[in-house]
Amino acid sequence: MPDLPPYGNPGALVADNVIPAANSYRSFPNQVVASNSLGGRVQGAIFARDAAQNVYNYAGDASALYRLVAGSFTVATRLVGGAYSTPSDDFWEFIQWGETVIGVNGSNGDTPQQISLGAANFFDLSGAPKARHIAVINNFVVLGNISDSVVGVQRVRWSAINDATNWSVNAATLADYQDLLGDGGWIQKIVGGEGGGYVLQEHAIWRMTFVGSPLIFQFDKIKTGIGAYAPQSVISFLGMTFFLGNDGFYMFDGSNVTPIGQNKVDNTFFDDLDNNYIDRIVGAIDPNRKIVLWSYPGIGNTGGNPNRVLVYHWALNRWSRVVGIGGVGGSGFNLEFIISSISPGYTLDGLDAVSTNIDTLPYSLDSAFWTGGQLNISVFNSGHQLATLNGSALPAIVQTGEINLIQGRKAYITEVWPLVEGNSASCQVSVISRDVLTQSVSTGLAMSPTSQGFAEVRNIARYHRFQLTTITGTEFDNLQGIMSNPIDGGAR
Helix, strand or coil: CCCCEEECCCEEEECCCEEEEECCCECEECEEEEEEEECCCCCCEEEEEECCCCEEEEEEEECCCEEEEEEEEECCCCCCCCCCCCCHHHHCCCECCCCCCEEEECCCCCEEEEEEECCCCEEECCCCCCCEEEEEEEEEEEEECCCCCCCCCHHEEEEEECCCCCCCEEECCEEEEEEEECCCCEEEECCEECCCEEEECCEEEEEEEEECCCCCEEEEEEEEEECCHHHCCCCEEEEEEEECCEEEEEEEECCCCCCCCCCCCCHHHHHHHHHHHHHEEEEEEEEECCCEEEEEEECCCCCCCCCEEEEEEEECHHHHHHHHEEECCCEECEEEEEEEECCCCCCHHHHHCCCCCCCCCCCCCCCCCHHHCCEEEEEEECCCCEEEECCCCCCCCCEEEEECCCCCCCEEEEEEEEECCCCCCCCCEEEEEEEECCCCCCCCEEEECCCCEEEEEEECCEEEEEEECCCCCCCCCCCEEEEEEEECCCCC
């Protein structure tokens, strides 16, 4: 909870490179490269599965689309129409429609693209307008923020029922459109679902319900004055939609909008965010760990690439942050895109795309990783390569809130026990202190625990915080905090 004052803070002031867990934190894994490089900055991707459970991965940069084959991305750009023109502040958004993947890349980009799973190349989805956003609602492909009129930024348009290739407005096929005029601003995202969905504008949220002819879809504005600040921050899972508003992070359950970052991380996030690259904020869901992750460009980013990841555990209502190796001032967690992924399967020949040396493969040959189908979080790093988050543990930094250990008096501390569980866990402890709240804090040396499990320190002060730092590559099961042996150090 870095937004709250240090003294009496009920949370952690710093929780970097960790995952929130019940009453503790767990280690956060580093990136493991799993593919070759795309041609440029990755501006969107999708993982899809066919009826036989084969996994397909497609990705796009500004000028080309790619498909992943045995760990290697190959160009899958359309054969007719030439290279694409994806604006730098837009993304490729994809949906799976049966055994087909359809993608859009902005109302100033290109004709929507489609590819049959397993095919070699994308091709134009004729008749469909250019669009920034795409979703599947009921049995329709739905586009938003489109190019076919002067009010297109506020227009929702949908295909014929069960036919993604038919976009002519027709009462018989149910293809039509709706303009969401007013002060809601641009359409920022469309969230699909069975029977209906939701449209998030900059300052409004609409429910989109299938009602049949003659309306086809009924639009009801359910929230005014709140919406999505960054389009790709919107991510949905199991009826929950998480997004960044213009004043913080929210969760929407179809009826209620709940602030989830207020008095916790909102202010810290906006202080760190590089406002020149708001469009680069991207959300992803890790269903296994019940966390939402938002990558964003913070202070010290390179060329607008995200160098931080905020982590929110929705079941525990707790936050953490990923900053990579070296901390906030270090190398960061540089990436271009983050995505909820399905691990692809590999053949023995396909292993060459990961490593030509069997001894340097990131997993043993009998690992389930190579068979595919696992739900993961993946990223595209600053080298345009797909990377899984299955590596060794990043160095964790957790700092407690500030406390007066002996009410109204100074405390003398000689021993601090780090509460870090795990056979391979290795950590150090720093004591951070001051005598009055108007002073700057003083940080002691990072001390390693003795064989008895405590770190030997010498500190006397009225107010104390404690910082735990784990060693790069050493995993831990639970990091809970510290115990200490405060001795009355007097009142002066």
